[in-house]
Amino acid sequence: MKTLRVLVLVAAGLAGLAHAQTEPAPSGRAPSDRIPLAVDLQERIEQVTVTVKDRWGREQTKAIPVTVYRPPGEGPFPLVVFNHGRAVDRSTQGRSRPEHLARYLVHKGLVVMAPTRLGYGDTYGKFDPEDSGPCERKDHAPAAQAAADQVLATVAFARQRLPFVDAGHWVVMGASMGANTTLATVRLKPEGLLGGVNFGAGSGANPALRPGQPCSPDRFAQQWYGPAITPQVPTLWLYWQNDLYNGAEWPQRWQQAWVQGGGQAEFHALSAVGSDGHGGVFIDMNRWVPLMEAFLARLGVGSAYAPLRYRPVAATDTGKPDLLPANEALRQAYSDRFLTAALPRAFAVGDQGAFGVFSGDWAEGRALGLCQRSGQSCRLYAVNHDVVEQLP
Known part of the structure; x- marks a missing residue:
């Protein structure tokens, strides 16, 4: 099968650094923002203007930082934009830098773009487009739409401003709230989208007080039951059995709702990892990379990964x-x-x-x-x- 050039949007220690370029770090910024830029990945920061609405219909337009990693050469290369999760304290949530995942994808010949969505870090404030309401009666759709709008703005920016990106084909990925973003983007079926990867999408929770019991899980399922633009592209769903936010049972119900709503989903329930499997995207590459390899190969995305x-x-x-x-x-x-x-x-x-x-x-x-x-x-x-x- 001929390999397509693909734009991939995905859903963050560092040691032994020498002679590396650094990004200025304002006081109060997260420690990750004070880590030198990855010279070998040609890490850079672009500013992308986005316009979003919150669940009350209020609108705001601002520029958000987007981290870019790319392979050597002129391209055009496929792109990966990773959609991050939602920290408890959004004011100190630094610029999204999913470097270990980016290294894997850049090695496959893909560019990676990671937007830090409006309402986090430098754009933190009273306006929070991802506020979905109290735990017992969450309204997930407006938050997912606001996040998906920023994905589309990132793709449009790459198409217009980054000649080393082939934005004609792309895949959306994300973790936690970033995975909600993935699913919302897939349902919109934007031009050129080939597929999506969901690392632990869910409906919010309090893992300290109610581990494994997500907020308003039925409402989250209902979000995927409604009419959708079909045919939808394939999606890969990756969850861990010890996910303290989503639990082990609800993700399977959400996947069933997705399929009943017209979607395609390959679901994997991976065994427990670490103290909380909700972070499996960052701590269990040994197991999810083979699943990702097979999924992207079916989509014709990038070259095969060559192990060390x-x-x-x-x-x-x-x-x-x-x-x-x-x-x-x-x-x-x-x-x-x-x-x-x-x-x-x-x-x-x-x-x-x-x-x-x-x-x-x-x-x-x-x-x-x-x-x-x-x-x-x-x-x-x-x-x-x-x-x-x-x-x-």
Whole structure:
């Protein structure tokens, strides 16, 4: 099957940075906004003007920041715009920077755009277009529409202003409230849309007081029962059994409502991960990437992901300092941060002294990515108990 060039809209540690460009960070901004830009992903910030309405019909027009990541070369490339979730404190919710997900998609030859929607961070204020009302009687539709309108504005901006983006084909994705945004966008069936990915869409909850009991879940289901523009494009639904916001049962009912409303949905209930599976998009790449690969392949989106290849050459308990560059900070990080880290773990080194350390899900890719942020050429040095040689 011929691979299409596709614009993908999707639904955020960093270490060992050197010689990286930074973005000014106003006082009070979230810590993620003070992290240097990822040079290797050509990270940049665009300002996109959006106009939205809240559930009372009040309208506001403002510019929102959109993070852009892109592959090397002139393109045009497919685009991924990730739709973020809704923090408890929106005033300190920083610019959306889904870097680990972006690295995976950029590696596949896609551009990623991540809008920080109106009402968050720098645009936080009394006007909140995603206020859906009290838990017992939520009105989800206006909030989802306001969020979807910002997706469409982002796509229009890419089409008009970013020549390296092929905006003729795209897929929308998101997590939590960003996944609600995904579903609302799919129902609008905008031009060129090929599919959508839902990471944990839901109706809000209080996981501390009522874990696994979402707010007004029947109302959320009813949102998808009504008339929809058909035929709708395929969607991938990814939920985790220990989702403290949505629980294990309601997501399946929502998927049934979606299908009864004319939608297409491939549903996966993944086993528990971490302390709260609602964040599975960020902590369970090892399991969702294969499902995403298969889904995007069916849509003809991007190239196949090529996993990192390496072979062991020595045991890490020997340290092998002679194989490391003569950089004291790097060797100290290897000793203090990598050798003491829990498994799975990985350590990457750059050709000019940068390094990346990561312990946990997708360790090899994240360690290498953290090293590469500075723009240096990096390679894996150690994985788990082994010093390794990275293979082409």
